[in-house]
Amino acid sequence: MLGEYRITGRGAAEISASVERAVGAGELEPGQALPPMRELAERLGVNPNTVAAAYRTLRERGVIETAGRRGSRVRAKPATTGREFIGVEVPEGVRDVSDGNPDPALLPALGPVFAAAAERGDREPVLYGHAPVEPELARAARAGMDADGVPDGPLAVMSGSLDAMERVLAAHLRPGDAVAVEDPGWGSLLDLVPALGLRTVPVRVDDEGPLPDDVRRALAAGARALVVTDRAQNPTGAALSATRARALRSVLRDHPETLLIEDDHGHRIVDLPLHPLAGTTHSWALVRSAAKAYGPDLRLAVLTGDAVTLDRVRGRQRLGPGWVSRITQRAVALLWSEGAVDAGAVAAAYGRRRDALLGALRARGVEAHGRSGMNAWIPVPDETGAVARLLHAGWAVAPGARFRIDAPPGIRITVSTLTDGEERPLADAVAKALGPGPGRHYA
Numbered sequence: 001m002l003g004e005y006r007i008t009g010r011g012a013a014e015i016s017a018s019v020e021r022a023v024g025a026g027e028l029e030p031g032q033a034l035p036p037m038r039e040l041a042e043r044l045g046v047n048p049n050t051v052a053a054a055y056r057t058l059r060e061r062g063v064i065e066t067a068g069r070r071g072s073r074v075r076a077k078p079a080t081t082g083r084e085f086i087g088v089e090v091p092e093g094v095r096d097v098s099d100g101n102p103d104p105a106l107l108p109a110l111g112p113v114f115a116a117a118a119e120r121g122d123r124e125p126v127l128y129g130h131a132p133v134e135p136e137l138a139r140a141a142r143a144g145m146d147a148d149g150v151p152d153g154p155l156a157v158m159s160g161s162l163d164a165m166e167r168v169l170a171a172h173l174r175p176g177d178a179v180a181v182e183d184p185g186w187g188s189l190l191d192l193v194p195a196l197g198l199r200t201v202p203v204r205v206d207d208e209g210p211l212p213d214d215v216r217r218a219l220a221a222g223a224r225a226l227v228v229t230d231r232a233q234n235p236t237g238a239a240l241s242a243t244r245a246r247a248l249r250s251v252l253r254d255h256p257e258t259l260l261i262e263d264d265h266g267h268r269i270v271d272l273p274l275h276p277l278a279g280t281t282h283s284w285a286l287v288r289s290a291a292k293a294y295g296p297d298l299r300l301a302v303l304t305g306d307a308v309t310l311d312r313v314r315g316r317q318r319l320g321p322g323w324v325s326r327i328t329q330r331a332v333a334l335l336w337s338e339g340a341v342d343a344g345a346v347a348a349a350y351g352r353r354r355d356a357l358l359g360a361l362r363a364r365g366v367e368a369h370g371r372s373g374m375n376a377w378i379p380v381p382d383e384t385g386a387v388a389r390l391l392h393a394g395w396a397v398a399p400g401a402r403f404r405i406d407a408p409p410g411i412r413i414t415v416s417t418l419t420d421g422e423e424r425p426l427a428d429a430v431a432k433a434l435g436p437g438p439g440r441h442y443a
């Protein structure tokens with residue numbers, strides 16, 4: 001049943017660690033069945049309760065899943081094998097359009113603002129017991145959210161969007177609870193949910209966001225939380241339209257106990273308006289990260305939500321890191337107040353590059369999606385083959401497996417650093433990689 005691998009250990013922790021090591025090393029493959037608990041207990045010479053505890057730990061860590069009479073098996077996408085490892089090695093001379101990073105040329109200089117923030121820190125040191133949120137940052141964040149129609153609520157500062165989402169999910173849910181997630185969607189979130197011992201329920205996405213009927217079915221089936229990307233959805237570039245937001249609010253009003261988490265992934269890099277869902281349910285949170293507009297290494301995101309959710313999140317944060325560096329917070333506040341990033345110019349730059357690629361692909365009969373942000377999503381019949389052929393042609397793209405649960409195959413292309421004219425040879429390569437198709441023509 002397990003091939004050459006033998007599970008070892010006498011205690012629950014040792015047994016679960018043995019399985020987890022094997023999954024991480026690829027010795028136990030996704031979908032592979034584990035022995036029934038009594039059979040493994042007899043083989044190891046331990047009490048069946050010990051094996052049951054080990055399997056429970058593995059389920060809570062997102063390594064295995066149990067389906068009644070079918071027993072326990074390694075998850076199709078176990079948490080020990082992160083989706084960031086699903087990719088391609090980029091050889092020298094191959095153009096990399098797979099990484100999802102912003103254009104460094106569009107990021108602001110950080111030296112001056114950090115110097116100013118540190119100098120103020122020398123004059124006014126932040127000590128234990130001081131407020132965890134920089135007042136200037138809070139005022140600017142709240143003003144921006146007010147302008148975008150986000151309901152009033154307390155604020156917290158987290159170490160990026162994923163940190164915020166993890167804390168909000170942990171504040172409300174318990175292992176075994178189901179979370180409705182976009183499919184295709186952000187690979188890191190699709191890893192995080194099972195790592196918390198939660199179950200993912202895929203919800204299909206089109207250019208305007210999650211499909212309301214899919215959300216309705218997921219919530220009716222018992223999903224306790226819904227995660228939505230408002231703008232610049234990764235990987236598809238979807239952005240909530242006003243019409244789609246109204247439809248989703250209608251669905252959520254029928255399920256007021258749902259935990260709603262919104263990720264405004266396109267904050268300050270897109271020019272489409274925000275259509276928030278926040279406030280439709282009793283428990284909600286909305287997060288805005290500085291990563292895409294100001295630099296991934298800032299590791300700062302502003303979180304707002306209902307009072308109970310934010311109280312739980314801030315309380316748990318106090319017992320861990322305590323707070324995000326106030327020096328970093330001051331630096332971001334200065335970036336905001338000084339207009340270090342021209343959001344309109346950044347959005348226009350990414351929009352031009354994205355539209356140029358999408359137009360070139362359409363001219364070659366290739367379906368592609370990218371309503372906002374810095375990524376384009378291209379459905380493909382053979383994901384592995386398309387990635388390999390594009391690599392051979394000199395282009396490294398991201399395999400769609402990093403972003404999918406049940407969604408059909410696809411590839412993601414990051415347009416952030418495409419230069420004028422590159423869209424044509426890239427579109428040529430994509431069209432060739434997908435093979436002949438009806439209606440293709442070249443402009």
